[in-house]
Amino acid sequence: MDGVAKTTPISDLKFSSVVPAKATGEDEVKELTAMDLAMKLHYIRGVYFFRASEEVKNLTIYDLKKPLFLLLEKYYVVSGRIRRRIIGDNDGDRAFIKCNDSGVRIVEADCEKTIEEWLSIEDDDDDKILNRDGCLVHSQAIGPDLGFSPLAFIQLTRFKCGGLSVGLSWTHVLGDIFSASTFINVWGHIMNNRPLHQLRPAPATHIPPSTSSRLISTPPLKRLDPTGDLWIGSTDCKMATRSFRITSEQLDRITSVVGRNRSVNFSTFESITAVFWKSLSKIRLEDSGSRTISIYSTKFPNREGEIPSNGMEMSGVEADFPVAGAAEGELAEVIVKKKIDEGGEIEELVETKMNDSDFIAYGARLTFVDLEEADIYGFELEGQKAVHVNYEIGGVGENGVVLVLPGPPRSDGRDGGGRTVTVILPEKELPELIDEMEKQWGIV
Incomplete structure (x- = not known):
């Protein structure tokens, strides 16, 4: 949600802080792994929309803030x-998190x-708002004063009708979207008096060792000059955000077309990835980077009861033929058969180059993120589920990112069967992608 609002109907911002209910041990720290540090210039931003039911209307700020004290405990x-500490004899340093109970920032706001x-606004309405949901999440990068920079913000926006949005800004070094959304879900569990358990470390993710030669022609991370204490990556490319809603019927058509005459069974994520990979390659006129993509996925989507972590597997895929003219099923087969785990290469790159480089992961190549199993609709307020949820990534590189998320539920609360696909791309590419998706697939 990096876009800047042209006009904003948001007003009356109020700031406060919430800290853990009990003090944490004096020497408690979280060491940051290489995977954490690969994400240091990225930020996760999620927004949850709740209609104006009597239960939601009657919620006070106190009702919402009180459970946060226990959540943060x-x-x-x-x-x-x-914080930073000196490592080795070369005067390098390494960031870590000092668990000093400084708290998270709460932002209260009103919307006219x-x-x-709000949900009827399109991101590309020129006279409306650029990046519709950007002003519902308080976006603030880490730094330049590291000791005073919160790692998370929660924005509570009350709408004219009495409805509510909850916006989360979460620095990616804390953990991935699965961890961030679980954090929000547990907040709801506390409100509903569900018992909590002591958090345990996330299961170790097997990362294959780096090979001596790169197996994919483009690197998995983009190296930048060190950013110092202000954790923002520089890019000359203006990025824009758009969400596409794919209904269950449209999803059936996509999976049918992609799977036709293929011996391999494809997941819906693989089918959607093939469609967007081909469409963007056509828009980019089959440029030199069109044949390589990154895929981020996880084997452990359920993070409840776990300490937040960056547990996604980071893989690369390279086609050895022109992508723009290929059948979608052919691309899906490449994804299934040629995906290479690049975790070892990424770890080695970060560990060996962190003193003279920072990195961009999302958008170093065109990046597809599998969030189909993220329980983003698991957050409830007084028994009410969100009618729409969206997540985005900040700090994306110029090759862009495509997030494949669960779609909204039906009006009766059952699984709607669709998907929300959120793209962050160079602004000049977005109109062409919108036209391509509507013309070829009827998706808007």
Whole structure:
């Protein structure tokens, strides 16, 4: 949600802080892994929309803030602050999180629109808002004063109708979207008096060792000059955000077309990835980077009861033929058969180059993120589920990112069967992609 609002219907911002209910041990720290540090210039931003039911209307700010004290007692690392320590004899240093109970920042705001009016806004309406949901999440990068930079912000926006949005800004070094959304879900569990358990470390992710030669022609990370204490990656490319809603019927058509006459069974994520990979290659006129993509996925989507972590597998895929003219099924087969785990290469690159480089992961190549199993609709307020949820990534490189998320539920609360696909791309490419998706697939 990096876009800047042209006009904003948001007003009356108020700031406060929430800290853990009990003090954390004095010497408690979280060491940051190479995978954490690969994500240091990225930020996760999620927005949850709740219609104006009587239960939601009657919720006060106190009702919403009170459970956060207990939540932060369990997730005490989220209340910490970044510190640095000298390592080795070469005067290099390494960031870590000091769990010092400094807390998270709470932002209260009002919106002059109703929930229905807001959700009807299109991101590309020139006279409306650039990046519709950007002003519902308080976006602030880490630094330049590391000791005073919160790792998470929660924005509570009350709409004219009485509806509510909850916006989360979460620095990616804390953990991935699965961890961030679990943190929000547990907040809801506390409100609903569900018992909590002591957090345990996330299961170790097997990362194959780096090979001596790169197996894919483009690197998995983009190296930048060190950013110092202000954790923002520089790019000359203006990026824009758009979400596409794929209904269950449209998804059936996509999987049918992609799977036709193929001996391999494809997941819906692989089918959607093939469609967007081909479409963007056509728009980019089959440039030199069109044949390589990154895929981020996980084997452990359920993070409840775990300390937040960056547990996604980071893989690369390279086609040895022109992508723009290929059949979608052919591309899906490449994804299934030629995906290479690049975790070892990424770890080695970060560990050996962190003193003279920072990195961009999302958008170093065109990046597809499999969030189909993320329980983003698991957050409830007084028994009410969100009617729409979206997540985005900040700090994306110029090759862009495509997030494949669960779609909204049906009006009766059952699984809607669709998907939300959120793209962050160079601004000049977005109109062409919108036209391509509507013309070829009827997706808007």
